[in-house]
Amino acid sequence: MWNLICCFFFVAMATTAVATAVSAMTVTSDEDYLAQYTFEKYIADFGKRYADPEEHRKRAAIFKENLAKVRAFNGALGRSYRLGINKFSDMTKEEFNAKFNGRVAAPQSTQSPQRAPYKxxxxxxxxxxxxxxxxxxxxxxxxxxxSCGSCWAHAATESVESMYAISSGKLLTLSTQQITSCVNNTRKCGGSGGCGGGTAQLAWEYIMNTGGITLDAEYPYVSGETSVTGRCVLNRSMPRVVNVYGYASLPHNDYEAVIEALVQKGPLAVSVAASDWMFYTGGVFDGCGKDGENITISHAVQLVGYGTDNKTNQDYWVVRNSWGEGWGENGFIRLLRKKHNELCVFNNAWNTAGGGCADDPNITIVACGMCGILYDVAYPVVTKPPGRGRFLWAAGTAFGGLCVVMILLVILSRYRGTTPKVYEVFREESETLN
Structure with missing residues (x-):
């Protein structure tokens, strides 16, 4: 069964025209500042524009309600993380889940969650x-x-970037657009494909089968602005700079396997439930539900580390998101990490509201770790495709072989008293290689 994701689909509301929003910005969670923060200031800060006065009034009311919720949350005692105002603050939670998540979980199961044994x-x-x-x-x-549900393509591409950098010492920015537009998702694994969702494993198989992935500079990402998947326009002039020749999926819900892979292999692609990350701005997040509660795993991210907070003494995972540097902690979130006692939650519709395929039997999965982070963890094995250097080596070998053949023919011709007619062929081959 496929192991990933439909994705949070960042689509502007049909009645809302969003200008070039300041994505690299999150308003501070400082209470004194938020107490004076207005909707007009929000519009200016994030470049928002609305279709008509009625829509403006509607979004103003939603913003006011969200601002009050953020201030109330931050004002409560014992919080390990804080909320702030960001580009999502003029949307309701229902709109956020419907547009950015796009899936509805099945009714909660009564089965007790079972944790995997730690090896x-x-x-x-x-x-x-x-x-x-x-x-x-x-x-x-x-x-x-x-405005594209391409989290799966971002997580897959980022993992290839990181693994290649570790193995080669070269950090390349690879083409997320190639993955978004060119990967076929006929079985609808993790979504309908492209901006409609997919899986990291599907992306890695595509790279394996097509000879590699090109650079972002050659095939830049545009679906985030157009909101459409776009047709695949990959051509022979775009060099394939990294290839994937395999990938590994870790055992489900195995804490130590994740730690080991992070240390010994590198950053990992993981699946999470992220509907409650909407206004996160910093701290150790522990808001994904209680043990045994139902969630929807519908987002793909990159797990890049773990540690302990010096102030709260809480252990955490470090996760890289794909919502811009203005969200969270410069684009990252820290999730609560419990050594050998991780929270376990349900996803009751894995094939229709998670990372399974449409033709899979609908099953209930048990996902452990905050926001289900331990359930679906994988990484690619990468290599550099045969490039110009290897081509020249092969060409040189062929060239040398041709010389040997010509010499033998010359020697043979002297015995037979004839002149070999191989020069023109040799010259043409030489000109081709040059």
């Missing part, structure tokens, strides 16, 4: 790890999927 390893691992701090960078800048 001990002989290796010892550091108390903290963050691939953002690697001496040689392995993470490209945080991207914004925009």
């Amino acid at each position: 001990r390893t002989k290796a010892t691992f550091p108390e903290a790890l963050n691939w953002q701090e690697a001496k040689n960078p392995v993470l490209t800048p945080v991207k914004d999927q925009g």
Whole structure:
């Protein structure tokens, strides 16, 4: 069964025209500042425009209600994370879930969640790890999927970028648009394909089968602005710079396997329930529900590390999102991490509201970790496709072989008293290789 995701679909409301919103911005969660923050200031800060006065009034009322919720949440005692105002603050929670999630979970199951046994390893691992701090960078800048449900393509591409950087020492920004537009999703695994959702594994299989992925500079990402998948326009002039020749999926809900893979392999592609991340602005997030509660796993992200908060002493996972640098902690979120006692929740419609395929039997899965982060974890195995250097090596070998053949023919012709007619062929071959 496929293991990923439909995605949060960042689509502007049909009655709302959004200008070039300041995606690289989140308003501070400081109470004194928020107490004076107005809708007019919000419009200016985020470049919002609305179709008509009625829509303006509607969004103003929603913003006012959301601002009150943010202030009330931050004002409560014992919070481990904070909320703020961002580009989603003029939407209701229902609109956010319908447009950015697009799936409705089935009724809650009565089955008790079962945690996977933890497999001990002989290796010892550091108390903290963050691939953002690697001496040689392995993470490209945080991207914004925009008005396209391409989280799966971003997570898949980011994982290939990171694994290639670790193995080669070269950090390349690869084409998320190639994955979004060119991957066929006939079985509708994790969604309908393109901006309608997919899976990281589907993306990696596509790269394996088609000879590699090109650079973002060659095939730049535009679906976030157009809101459409777009037809595949990959051509021979676009160099394939990285290939995938396999991928590994970790055992479901295995905490130690995730830690081990993070340390020994690198950043991982993971599936999460992210509907409650809407206004997150910082801290250790623990708001994905209680043990045994039903959630919808419908978003793909990159897991890049783990650590412990110095102030609260809470253990956390470090996750890279694809909602722009203005969301969360510069585009990242820290999720609560519990060693060997992770929260477990349900996803009751894995094939229709999660990462399964449309023709799979509809089953209930048990996903452990905050927001289900431990259930679906995978990483690609990458290599560099045969490039110009390898081509020249092969050409040189053929050239040398041709020389040997010509010499043998010359020697043979002397015995037979004839002149070999191989020069023209040799010259044509030489000109081709040059």
